[in-house]
Structures are given as C-alpha cells and as structure tokens.
Amino acid sequence: MAVSRNLQGWLLAAPLTAVLAGFLVLPILTIFIVSFWQATEFSIIPAFSLENYQFLLTSPVTYQVFFKTFVYAALVWGLTLGIGFTVAYYLAFHIRSEATRMVLFLLCTIPFLTSNIIRMISWIPFLGRNGLANQALMSLGIVDAPVEWLLYSDFSVVLAFVHLNTLFMITPIFNTMMRIDRSLVEAARDNGASGRQILTHVIIPLSKPGIMIGTIFVLALVMGDFITVRFMSGSQSANVGRLISNDIALLQYPSASATSIVLLAVVLLIIGALMRFVNIRKEL
Amino acid sequence: MEPRPRSFYALTAFFVLFVIFLYGPTITIAILSFQGPQGGLTFPMNGVSTYWFHNLFEQQAVGDIWGSFRRSFALGLMVMAATVVISVMAGLAFRKRFRGSAALFYLTIASLVIPSILVSLGVGLIFDRFGLKVHWATSGFGAQLTWTLPFGLLVMFAVFNRFNPSYEEAARDQGASAWQTFAHVVLPIIFPSVVGVALFGFSLSYDEFARTLLTAGSYNTLPLEIFGMTTNVTKPVIYALGTLTTAFSLLIIGVFLLAVWITARRRARRMASLAKAG
Numbered sequence: 301m302a303v304s305r306n307l308q309g310w311l312l313a314a315p316l317t318a319v320l321a322g323f324l325v326l327p328i329l330t331i332f333i334v335s336f337w338q339a340t341e342f343s344i345i346p347a348f349s350l351e352n353y354q355f356l357l358t359s360p361v362t363y364q365v366f367f368k369t370f371v372y373a374a375l376v377w378g379l380t381l382g383i384g385f386t387v388a389y390y391l392a393f394h395i396r397s398e399a400t401r402m403v404l405f406l407l408c409t410i411p412f413l414t415s416n417i418i419r420m421i422s423w424i425p426f427l428g429r430n431g432l433a434n435q436a437l438m439s440l441g442i443v444d445a446p447v448e449w450l451l452y453s454d455f456s457v458v459l460a461f462v463h464l465n466t467l468f469m470i471t472p473i474f475n476t477m478m479r480i481d482r483s484l485v486e487a488a489r490d491n492g493a494s495g496r497q498i499l500t501h502v503i504i505p506l507s508k509p510g511i512m513i514g515t516i517f518v519l520a521l522v523m524g525d526f527i528t529v530r531f532m533s534g535s536q537s538a539n540v541g542r543l544i545s546n547d548i549a550l551l552q553y554p555s556a557s558a559t560s561i562v563l564l565a566v567v568l569l570i571i572g573a574l575m576r577f578v579n580i581r582k583e584l
Numbered sequence: 585m586e587p588r589p590r591s592f593y594a595l596t597a598f599f600v601l602f603v604i605f606l607y608g609p610t611i612t613i614a615i616l617s618f619q620g621p622q623g624g625l626t627f628p629m630n631g632v633s634t635y636w637f638h639n640l641f642e643q644q645a646v647g648d649i650w651g652s653f654r655r656s657f658a659l660g661l662m663v664m665a666a667t668v669v670i671s672v673m674a675g676l677a678f679r680k681r682f683r684g685s686a687a688l689f690y691l692t693i694a695s696l697v698i699p700s701i702l703v704s705l706g707v708g709l710i711f712d713r714f715g716l717k718v719h720w721a722t723s724g725f726g727a728q729l730t731w732t733l734p735f736g737l738l739v740m741f742a743v744f745n746r747f748n749p750s751y752e753e754a755a756r757d758q759g760a761s762a763w764q765t766f767a768h769v770v771l772p773i774i775f776p777s778v779v780g781v782a783l784f785g786f787s788l789s790y791d792e793f794a795r796t797l798l799t800a801g802s803y804n805t806l807p808l809e810i811f812g813m814t815t816n817v818t819k820p821v822i823y824a825l826g827t828l829t830t831a832f833s834l835l836i837i838g839v840f841l842l843a844v845w846i847t848a849r850r851r852a853r854r855m856a857s858l859a860k861a862g
Contacts, residue, residue, distance in 0.1 A: 305680055305682060306682045306683050308677070308680070308682070309677045309678075309680060309681075309682025309683075309685060310677075310682060310683075310684075311677075312673045312674065312676050312677030313673070313674050313677035313678070313682070313685070313688055315669070315670040315673060315674070316670050316671075316673070316674040316677075316688065316692070316733060316737070317688060319670065319726065319729050319730065319733060320688075320691050320692065320695055320730065320733070322726060323703065323707055323726035323727055323729060323730050324691070324694070324695050324698070324703065324730050325691070326706070326710060327702070327703060327705070327706020327707045327709070327710055328698070328702065328706055330706050330709045330710050330713065331702060331705060331706045331709065334709055383602060386595065386598055387598075387599060387602055389595070390595040390596070390598070390599050391599075394588075394591075394592050394595055394596075404599070406841075407603060407606075408602075408603075408606065410834070410837060411606050411607065411610070413783070413784075413787035413788075413791070413833055413836075413837055414610070414787075414791065414829075414830045414833040414834070415790075415791040415807060415810070415826070415829055415830065415833065416791060416793065417791075417793060417807055417810050417811055417814065418610075418613075418810065418826035418829060418830055419609065419610065421613065421814060421822060421823075421826055422609030422610050422612060422613045422826065423609050424613075424625055424626070425609075425612050425613060425616055425625060425626045425627065426608070426609055426612060428625065428626050430624075430626045430627075431626050431627075432612070432626075432627060435627065463605065463606070463609075466602075475742075495589065495591060516697065517696075517697075520696070520697035520698075520699075523699065524697075524698070524699025524700060524701065524702075525699075525794075526701055526794070527793060527794060527811075531814065541699060541701055544701055544702075544705070545701060548701075548705060548798065553705070553709060556705060557705070557709075560699075560701070560702045560705060563699060563702075564698065564699070564702060567697060567698070567699065568694070568697075568698075571697050575693075580693065580738075581689065581741055581745075582745075584738060584741040584742040584745055
C-alpha cells in the first residue's frame with residue numbers, strides 16, 4: 301500500500317520534477333561550477349580557482365551594490381506592506397457584497413497580467429522632465445524649474461517596484477483576511493474594543509501568515525531584479541542583479557556566476573528564515 | 585444595515601487613489617499613442633492621429649515586431665498547455681504525502697524566489713556547454729516553466745485545500761474507475777481554477793522577460809523586442825506598441841473570465857433543472 305501510494309505520487313509529480321531538475325537544479329549547479337572557472341576576453345576556461353570570489357569579496361563595489369539592493373528591498377517592502385495591507389483590509393472588511401469584492405480584487409490583479417516593461421515605460425510621460433508631474437508642480441508654483449530627480453533616479457526605481465509588486469502583498473494578505481472568523485471581530489466589538497483595538501489585537505495578528513508570504517514574494521522579486529533598476533534609473537544605479545547582467549553582457553560568465561551564487565545564498569538565507577514563520581501550504 | 589464608519593470613506597479614497605496609481609500610467613500612454621506625427625513623448629498632444637499605429641505596421645528599422653509577437657503567442661500557448669497539465673498532475677500528487685513530497689514542495693517555492701537572471705544564465709550556460717543552440721521553443725520554454733509552474737501549483741494547492749473528498753468517495757462507491765472519477769467528478773469541480781492556471785500560464789509567459797533574456801536565442805520574443813526598442817525611446821511608436829500589447833493582454837484576460845463565467849452559469853442552470861426534476 302505504501303509503495304503504491306508513493307508510486308502514484310511519484311508518477312503524478314514526475315513532470316514537475318523533471319522540469320525543475322532540468323531547468324532549475326541543473327542550471328544552478330552549472331552556475332556553481334562555472335563560478336570557479338576563469339575567463340579571457342573571448343572564452344571561459346574550466347579551472348578550479350577562487351579568484352572570482354576573491355575579487356568579489358574584496359571589492360568595495362560589491363558591498364556598495366549589496367547595500368543598495370538591501371535599501372531598495374527595505375523601502376519597497378515597507379511601502380508595499382503599508383499599501384497592500386490597507387487595500388486588503390478595505391476589500392476584506394469594508395466591502396459588504398461578495399460580487400463587488402471580487403470585481404475590486406480583479407481590478408487590482410489585472411495589471412499583474414500585463415507587461416512589466418510597458419508598465420515601466422508608462423511612467424515616462426508622468427515623471428519626465430516635461431512630464432505631467434513637473435507640469436503640475438510648475439503650474440501650481442511649487443517649483444520654478446522642472447524637478448530632475450523624478451525620472452531616472454532612485455525615486456523612480458522605488459516607485460516602479462511598488463507599482464509592479466504591491467499585488468504580491470495584497471493577494472496573500474487578502475486571502476488570509478478572508479479566512480479570519482468574523483465572529484472573532486464581533487466578539488471583540490461586543491467586549492468594547494475600539495476599531496483600532498480590533499485592528500491591532502485581532503486582525504493584524506491573524507493576518508501575519510499572509511504578511512509573511514507577501515514579504516517573501518516582494519523581497520525575492522526586488523532582490524533578484526535587474527531590469528527595473530536598469531530601466532528606471534536610466535542605468536545610473538546598480539543593484540546585484542545589474543552587476544550580474546553587466547558581467548553577462550561582457551561575456552564574463554565565471555564572474556557573473558560567482559556573483560549569482562553569493563546573491564542566491566543571501567536570498568535563500570533570508571527567505572529560508574522567513575519560511576520558518578509560516579506554513580505556505582496550509583495558508584493557501 | 586449598519587451605517588458606514590468614518591474610516592470607510594478614508595479607505596475608499598485610499599483605494600481609489602491606489603487604482604489610479606495602478607492604471608493611470610497605462611491610460612496615459614494609451615492616450616499619448618494617438619499623438620500627431622510631430623508629437624513627442626509627453627503632453628501636450630500635438631494633434632490626434634493613428635500615425636504611430638500605422639508606423640508599427642510599416643517596416644521597422646529595428647527588429648521584427650510581428651515575428652516576435654507570433655513567437656510570443658506560440659510560446660504562450662505552449663507554456664499554458666504545459667503549465668495546466670503539469671500543475672494539475674502535481675496538484676493531485678500532493679494531495680497525499682509521498683516520499684520526497686516535502687523536498688519537491690520546497691524546490692517549487694525555490695523556483696519562484698530564485699532570481700530570474702540566474703535561471704537565464706544557468707540554462708544559457710548548459711546549452712552552451714552541450715553545444716546546443718538556445719531557442720525560444722526549447723531553452724526559453726523550459727526557463728519560462730520554472731516561473732509559471734510554481735504559480736500553477738500554488739493555485740492547485742488552494743483548490744485542493746478546499747476540496748471535499750466525499751464527492752470522489754461517492755463516485756468510487758458507485759464503481760467509477762480512478763480515471764472516471766477524475767474526468768467526471770474532480771475535473772468539473774476544479775475547472776474554474778484550471779482556467780485560472782491557464783490564464784496565468786499564458787500571461788506570465790507572454791510578458792516574461794528576465795528568464796527568456798539569455799534563453800531565447802537569435803529570435804526574440806515580444807518583451808525582448810520591446811526592451812530592445814526602449815534603449816532609444818524617442819518617438820511615441822513605443823507607446824503605440826505598448827498600448828496594443830496591453831490591449832491584447834486585456835483581451836486574453838476577458839476571454840478567460842468569460843469562459844469561467846459561462847461555465848459557472850451553465851452549471852447553475854443545470855443544477856436548477858436537476859432540482860426541479862428531482
């Protein structure tokens with residue numbers, strides 16, 4: 301019985317296992333191996349050398365870039381959590397009709413299924429030198445000359461990250477909130493709790509699994525990104541992902557691989573630590 | 585009904601602002617894509633025309649937009665089909681614990697959180713080492729699956745967490761085979777979610793960039809083509825392209841939502857007639 305149960309599971313899971321083995325595990329192992337190789341301008345040479353790591357870990361650029369990556373991650377996490385929690389709370393506890401709730405939730409979800417690159421480009425007419433934001437600021441007399449830091453700056457990078465990734469906070473938090481037993485809220489109110497007390501003592505603690513899952517998503521996406529930073533900073537800022545993609549553009553695969561392995565280790569450590577606080581399978 | 589608390593109005597305002605934040609930029613470029621031929625990337629509108637859309641259909645100096653659109657569409661369908669089949673199978677597998685199930689689950693989550701560029705780089709390196717040519721339909725297809733499958737599986741988990749097994753037991757008691765139980769009982773119940781997985785599979789593939797970057801080979805997919813164009817955005821033609829591809833995405837979403845809605849209505853009607861007959 302145990303054998304046949306295992307067998308059935310294995311057969312059904314075999315395609316998933318095959319794809320992940322071939323296109324995830326094997327590639328990561330290859331990156332790990334290549335990270336010890338050496339490169340000339342034109343080719344990569346199999347070797348066992350710690351040179352790539354040595355260079356990486358002694359270069360001040362590495363630490364600056366990792367620091368920048370953490371700053372982006374922290375800012376975007378704080379903003380998406382604040383916005384995402386508020387939106388989820390509104391949908392879950394203030395919308396009374398089930399149909400309205402679904403429509404409004406879909407409204408938040410749809411942009412996720414359109415192109416990220418187009419959504420980044422869409423900020424140009426808003427934030428550019430002659431964009432809507434500057435036109436508005438100047439006509440209101442707030443500034444005399446166009447504000448230059450709206451586009452192609454850290455500001456626009458963070459703005460785009462928030463724009464693209466808030467959904468990843470809304471969805472899991474909303475999902476957790478919808479499973480909160482409404483009678484708990486009633487009970488708190490009957491016992492004289494104020495709205496704020498209900499929020500901080502009942503809803504926030506019970507929403508923690510959703511917040512954790514959202515955090516995992518947002519941190520992973522922001523820390524692993526290279527395209528948002530490249531496009532929205534006008535190539536003026538760098539995070540770790542851009543360090544890797546620059547090396548790739550220069551065909552420096554061993555060095556790109558070493559940076560990738562360090563980034564992977566950092567991301568997995570953080571996500572692994574967060575996973576200890578939440579049982580993802582149970583929360584879905 | 586209870587009166588609304590004051591916080592309701594503040595939160596409604598917040599939500600409206602958020603929706604404007606989400607959609608405002610997209611609507612802006614949709615408007616600006618109708619710029620006159622002399623118009624620029626920002627307001628004011630310099631006349632209204634469909635010049636930039638016509639411009640798209642003409643021979644472009646850069647790349648091959650329609651070819652890349654066809655490739656992205658084909659790849660989207662391939663990824664969609666594979667994502668649906670593999671996710672449903674894996675979802676069924678995970679309903680019972682089997683040896684290695686926990687490890688496979690963590691591997692799937694890892695597939696979601698591992699930076700996309702690593703998948704791109706790694707798959708590219710493997711193909712290079714084995715002397716294979718990267719191509720969107722092989723390496724690109726596999727690399728994209730590492731992104732769509734975790735979403736598909738998470739949806740299936742959500743479905744089976746709420747699934748009432750007594751329907752299956754009833755079917756089995758009536759002598760249905762395992763396949764019959766799946767095809768006639770389980771699949772119809774989970775069908776709306778399967779449509780959702782299909783929509784995710786198609787859309788995530790159609791818009792995927794980072795994992796396709798080093799795995800598509802010499803023939804670009806649409807997002808790669810668009811990205812190539814952004815390195816020198818100087819004309820509203822990029823807005824026209826953005827507007828068209830967004831409209832296409834919305835059309836696809838509409839079709840899928842309609843499919844779910846129609847099946848739900850048909851089922852409700854059948855239930856009603858059964859109840860009447862009973």
